[in-house]
Amino acid sequence: MTDMNEKLVFERPESVVDRATHYCPGCHHGVAHRLVGELLDEMNLREKALLIGSIGCSVFLYNYLDVDAVEAPHGRAPAVATGAKRARNDCFVFTYQGDGDLASIGMAEIMHAANRGERIAVVFVNNTVYGMTGGQMAPTTLVGQKTTTCPGGRCRDKEGMPIKMTEIISQLGGVAFAARGSLDSVKNIRTAKKYLRKAFECQTNNLGFGFVELLSACPTNWKMTPVKANERIGEEMIPYFPLGVYKDVTEEGGAC
Amino acid sequence: MADKIFIKGNEAVARGALAAGCKCFFGYPITPQNDIPEFMSKAIVDAGGEFVQAESEVAAANMLLGAGATGVRSMTSSSSPGISLKQEAISYMAGSGIPAVVVNMNRGGPGLGDIGPAQGDYYQSTRGGGHGDYRLLVYAPATGQEAYDLTIKAFDMAFKYRNPVMILGDAILGQMKEPIVPWQPELPGDEEGAEWRLQGTGGREKRLIKSLFLEEGALAGQNQYLQAKYEKMQGEIEYEAFETDDADLIVCAYGSIGRIAKSAVRKLRKAGHKVGLFRPITLYPFPAAPLLEMAKAGKRFLTVEHNLGQMVDDVRLSIRTVADSDFFAIYPGNLPTPDEFEEPILKSLEGK
Numbered sequence: 001m002t003d004m005n006e007k008l009v010f011e012r013p014e015s016v017v018d019r020a021t022h023y024c025p026g027c028h029h030g031v032a033h034r035l036v037g038e039l040l041d042e043m044n045l046r047e048k049a050l051l052i053g054s055i056g057c058s059v060f061l062y063n064y065l066d067v068d069a070v071e072a073p074h075g076r077a078p079a080v081a082t083g084a085k086r087a088r089n090d091c092f093v094f095t096y097q098g099d100g101d102l103a104s105i106g107m108a109e110i111m112h113a114a115n116r117g118e119r120i121a122v123v124f125v126n127n128t129v130y131g132m133t134g135g136q137m138a139p140t141t142l143v144g145q146k147t148t149t150c151p152g153g154r155c156r157d158k159e160g161m162p163i164k165m166t167e168i169i170s171q172l173g174g175v176a177f178a179a180r181g182s183l184d185s186v187k188n189i190r191t192a193k194k195y196l197r198k199a200f201e202c203q204t205n206n207l208g209f210g211f212v213e214l215l216s217a218c219p220t221n222w223k224m225t226p227v228k229a230n231e232r233i234g235e236e237m238i239p240y241f242p243l244g245v246y247k248d249v250t251e252e253g254g255a256c
Numbered sequence: 257m258a259d260k261i262f263i264k265g266n267e268a269v270a271r272g273a274l275a276a277g278c279k280c281f282f283g284y285p286i287t288p289q290n291d292i293p294e295f296m297s298k299a300i301v302d303a304g305g306e307f308v309q310a311e312s313e314v315a316a317a318n319m320l321l322g323a324g325a326t327g328v329r330s331m332t333s334s335s336s337p338g339i340s341l342k343q344e345a346i347s348y349m350a351g352s353g354i355p356a357v358v359v360n361m362n363r364g365g366p367g368l369g370d371i372g373p374a375q376g377d378y379y380q381s382t383r384g385g386g387h388g389d390y391r392l393l394v395y396a397p398a399t400g401q402e403a404y405d406l407t408i409k410a411f412d413m414a415f416k417y418r419n420p421v422m423i424l425g426d427a428i429l430g431q432m433k434e435p436i437v438p439w440q441p442e443l444p445g446d447e448e449g450a451e452w453r454l455q456g457t458g459g460r461e462k463r464l465i466k467s468l469f470l471e472e473g474a475l476a477g478q479n480q481y482l483q484a485k486y487e488k489m490q491g492e493i494e495y496e497a498f499e500t501d502d503a504d505l506i507v508c509a510y511g512s513i514g515r516i517a518k519s520a521v522r523k524l525r526k527a528g529h530k531v532g533l534f535r536p537i538t539l540y541p542f543p544a545a546p547l548l549e550m551a552k553a554g555k556r557f558l559t560v561e562h563n564l565g566q567m568v569d570d571v572r573l574s575i576r577t578v579a580d581s582d583f584f585a586i587y588p589g590n591l592p593t594p595d596e597f598e599e600p601i602l603k604s605l606e607g608k
Contacts, residue, residue, distance in 0.1 A: 048456035052322065053466070062464050068454040070325040071466035073348050076318035079310065083322025084454070086306040087280050087330065091456050109318070112311035 013037035015046045017066050022057075026226020028183040028216035029057060032125055033064050035193045036096070039200055040067065050084055050091045052077045054106075056098040057131040075106025078113035081120040092203060094121040100130045103139040103163050110169070114209045117174025121199045121210040124165060127218040128237065135221030139163040142236060147221070162240060166213045170246035176208030177201075178247040182215040184233035188243065198248065207249055215241055260437055265429040266291035266333075268400040268436050269359055270299065272407030273331050277443045278357070279305040280330035282319035284312060284338060287371040288427040289361035292333040313338040317345030317358075324354040324420075325465045327453025329411050333359035335427075336377050337368060339385070346420055347386030350482070351467030355414035355449070357407065358392070359423045361430040364588035373427035373512060374588035378566035381424050382540040389479060391486045393421045394539040395494075398515040400436045403429060406537070408441050413492065415448055417485055424539060426562070428512035428591075486541070494537035495546060499525055503532030505605040506550055508559040508571050508581065510536050513592070517560055520597035531601055539567070544574035551575035558582040558604040560597060 012018060016037035023029050040046045049067040053059055055074035062069035072080040077095035085093040102110050102124050113120065129147055130136040136149040140162045144153040154162075170178035177199050181192030192214055199210030215237050219229035245251075263271070270292045273281070281300050283293030297307045306323075310316035316332050323330040334342060339360045349356055360381065364374040384390045393413050397403040403425060410421040454463055469475040498518055500506055509517040514535035521533045534550070536543050551557070551574075559568040559581045571581045584600040586592045 047458050050326070050454055050456060059468065062466070066457070066462050068457055068463050069465070070322065070354075070454055071348070071352065071464075071468060072318065072321070073344050076314065076321075076345070079315040079318035080322035080325075082308065082315075083280065083282060083319030083324070083330070084326050085322075086308060086319070087323035087326040087328035088455050091326070091454075108311055109315050112315065116308075 013041045015040035015066050017064050019064065021064055022060060024220040026217055026219035026229050027057070028127070028214070029125065031183045031189060032123065032214050032216065033061060035189070035196055036123060037065060038193065039196055040065070043197070043200055043204065045092045045200070045204070048090060048092050050088070050093045052081045052084065052093065052095040054095060054097040054101045056101055058096055058098055058125060061096050075101050075104070076109050077101070077106065078109040078118070078120070078122065082113050082116070082118050085118060085120050092200070094123065094200070096123045097125070098131065099124070099126045099128065099138045099140040103165050111172065114169050114211065115172040115174050117176070117208040119203045119206060119208070121203050122212070123196065124211065124213040125216050126165070126213050126241070127216040128162070129218050129221045131218050131221055142240060164241060166211065166246050169211050174209050175247055176210060176249045178211040179245040180213040180215065180241060180243050182233055182238060182243055184215065184217070184230050191243070195245070198250070213241070260435040262433055262435050263400065264291055264431060264433050265400045265403045265425060266361065266431070267295050268403040269333070269407045269423060269425070270295040271438055272404040273357065273411070274299055274303055275438065275440055276329065276408040276411040278329045278331050278411065280323040280328055281305065282308050282310050282316040282323070282330070282332045284310050284316045284334065286335045286338040288363060288430050289333050289335045289359065291430070292359060313341035314344065317342035320356045320358070321345045321349050321354055324349060324356040325454050327449030327455070331357040331359065333361070335361045335363045336365050339377065339380070343386035346392070347384070347388055347390060348467050349420045350384070350390035350392065351388060351478070352465050353418040353452070354420070354465065355418050356420045357410045357414055357423065358420055359425070362424060362426040370589055371427065372589060372591065373562060375426060375511065375513060375562035375566070376588055377424065378539065378561070378563060381422055382542070382570070390482060391489070391540050393417065393419060393489055393492060394424050395422070396424045396511040396537060396539050397429060398511055398535065400429070400432070400434045402537070404436050404438060415444070417489060418452070419485065424511065426512050490541045492538060493541050493543040495543040496533070496535040496537060497546065498533040498535070500532035500534060500550060502530060503555060504530040505556045505558060505601065506532050506534045507601060508534045508547070508557055508567070509561065510539060510567060513560060513562050513586065516592055516594050517597055519594035520601060523594060524598060524601060529602065529605060531605060536567070542570040542574065544570070547571065547574040548578070551579040555579070556604065556607070558584060558601060560584045560586070560600070562586045562588060562592070
């Protein structure tokens with residue numbers, strides 16, 4: 001039994017539902033979910049939050065967060081979020097999208113929602129592969145990375161270079177905050193949470209569009225052990241997708 | 257508010273939506289419906305609502321999905337190629353029970369077609385249009401006044417059934433100016449959709465609006481629920497029966513073509529021919545029962561459409577146990593006059 005001297009130092013956030021997730025061992029969605037859940041608690045946003053679910057492994061996020069949620073067609077979450085936020089300005093509206101969803105089929109929706117400066121937050125989980133559909137090439141797949149649809153490795157001449165979404169998004173006028181974090185180490189996870197908080201604050205302070213990319217592991221489709229997959233983020237992904245804040249209007253001293 | 261105003265059918269739709277309490281409009285330019293977003297870009301904002309010119313029809317329809325999920329009365333409008341692009345979101349809205357009004361000012365197709373009037377989107381409108389088994393309640397106004405009235409009704413029906421409702425017009429209806437009498441319906445209070453809408457939990461249990469049903473049997477259950485909803489919609493059928501009682505031949509036509517056919521029927525009546533008009537106002541559900549009654553009474557049928565034969569399927573399905581229907585096509589790309597209907601009507605009347 002519990003010793004009276006023990007002190008509880010780590011709890012499940014109230015915004016996270018007490019149930020097992022469907023994610024593979026070593027997947028970082030669970031970490032990303034937890035960061036979102038912690039912030040919803042800390043910023044007192046849970047009861048007015050509206051999650052726009054998307055397609056892919058993360059579609060079931062709505063089962064793991066204790067918030068109102070609606071499911072969007074693939075790639076369209078920023079448009080659905082636009083409609084929801086315009087209709088209910090008092091809600092805290094956020095999307096949670098993977099790289100195939102956001103950077104491929106949903107490229108138009110993310111660019112224009114960002115450019116309009118929609119008061120929404122976007123959590124962009126980049127694991128350089130289509131997860132749920134079985135490991136196909138994503139717009140963010142690294143050159144040389146093997147997937148089921150580039151079995152010889154992504155070729156720059158045939159498939160183009162991996163798209164750097166945070167760099168692109170940060171150029172758009174309506175964006176108040178854009179940053180890229182990573183979930184491969186405790187230090188990076190802490191920084192990622194700071195970025196997410198900033199992105200969320202852009203909406204609560206009515207500053208503009210908030211965007212955070214999170215480099216994440218997909219051990220199953222990378223065909224790696226969880227440990228090796230985690231190491232790959234630091235060795236291969238971060239050099240191509242540099243971490244950091246790309247735009248922050250609060251530091252620039254004004255709203256967009 | 258009872259004064260007559262002289263406006264285009266497109267504006268009648270927009271004004272009807274505002275009268276119905278529409279608070280969000282998401283549009284994208286395409287001819288011949290541009291008057292609707294242009295009107296809304298000021299009027300809905302003046303009324304305290306939101307207007308977004310989306311980056312595409314795809315995005316506009318998904319904005320509609322997002323706004324509809326929060327229980328706010330919302331609308332989008334487009335024309336044929338644009339409506340094709342909206343079908344993905346419409347299927348999702350139907351699959352997840354999100355109310356919304358979608359306006360299609362039908363132009364000529366297939367493909368880019370032309371910007372003139374046509375009725376080639378009948379199948380797309382009444383058979384779902386997107387993926388999966390679903391239906392929209394579809395209203396086909398024939399006049400500016402009907403466009404106003406039915407748009408108001410469309411919002412009520414969308415929320416009554418938690419389903420997208422379509423207003424299907426064409427370039428004639430949209431572009432023609434005529435007098436209408438606007439009126440103000442009694443609006444629902446803030447409680448509309450309160451039992452399902454999303455606006456943050458605010459202390460209650462969380463809610464989820466979705467169309468994904470992976471557990472074994474769950475999707476079958478959802479489809480049973482949807483089919484039961486469509487069955488209930490059968491109670492909403494509307495139609496106009498003009499000079500049908502003693503008619504030997506019933507001309508079946510809808511929307512603008514129904515209105516032109518009515519002129520032809522009126523003229524032939526004056527000449528002593530026993531013809532009448534059956535004009536479905538709801539295209540889905542199709543008013544099959546009253547049509548069957550006419551068939552049982554021994555009447556003949558001629559379906560006239562501004563396409564190559566689409567609604568005629570529903571006419572034939574309705575009367576198939578006792579009768580059949582002739583068909584006369586006005587090829588999209590042409591604008592018919594009532595006179596052009598006379599020969600096919602007389603031929604059909606004589607059984608030729």
